[in-house]
Amino acid sequence: MELFPVHDLPEISPGDDLAGLIRERVDLREDDVVCVASTVVSKAEDRTADLDDFPPAPRAREIADNLESVTGESKDPRFAQAVLEESTEVIMESPFLLTESRFGHVGVNAGIDRSNVPNADLLLLPRRPSASAERIRAELPADRVIVTDTCGRPFRHGQRGVAIGWAGLAPGRDYRGERDRDGRKLGVTVENVVDELAAAANLVAGEGASGTPVVVVRGFEWGDHDESEAQFRDVEGDLVRQAVREWEFEG
Ligand code: GDP
Ligand code: MN
Ligand code: MN
Secondary structure (H helix, E strand, C coil): CEEEECCCCCCCCCCCCHHHHHHCCCCCCCCCEEEEEHHHHHHHCCCEECHHHCCCCHHHHHHHHHHHHHHCCCCCHHHHHHHHHCEEEEEECCCCCEEEECCCCEEEHHHCECCCCCCCCEECCCCCHHHHHHHHHHCCCCCEEEEEEEEEECCEEEEEEEEEEEECCCCEEECCCCECCCCCECCCCEEEHHHHHHHHHHHHHCCCCCCCCEEEEECCCCCCCEEECCCCCCHHHCHHHHHHHHCCCCC
């Protein structure tokens, strides 16, 4: 399997035909997986916003005040309002804002970015990243598309790419029921393929100013394994989330 970036993509603007820009620059094969950074999907979908678009309700003021007193940094209640409007649940509000976004992804600040956003204060994640992936896929010779974002994780330092949307492939490769080398049946292994590909693509895309938001994965084979449609955990089965909901930060 190899990965390579698509070079010479321009600064992406609202209404840009991302798939067309990709097609012009690379000869794609049917079995390529095209990984696209959510940043450029959002730019193409005009998901930029200004802080003034989010007049803060009392709840947003409360969150910002709380964050300010805990972190000692000034926090804009309009930003808290933007995060709330992008979210269906606040899982943790201090010492940072962790929410579930409207499409099911749990992350800090609902994935709203303040870097790589010219001419606006904020860049929101695509409204429905899997629908975005499907639209891009429909215009490409490649059969599989993943929309990625750079995210932090609990327990480990640093950020890496994760898949927030996908089309043309299942998110998981299900090994349950297969046998290991000793003949023992695997009971729980569902490999999160879209996250693994997103992490590899993100490594090639780089951060900051590299200018390579689209990465092609060539030669990835699914193999003879079942598919798993699950990506985001159901709340009922998510024990860590339930614990975090109950927990309160004490300085
Ligand atoms: P995120 O991981 O989706 O939040 O996006 P990043 O801000 O980390 O950007 C991912 C990659 O895309 C980096 O290599 C950026 O330099 C690049 N990038 C961001 N916006 C643009 C753009 O409009 N045009 C091009 N050519 N590259 C961009
Ligand atoms: Mn991002
Ligand atoms: Mn990134």
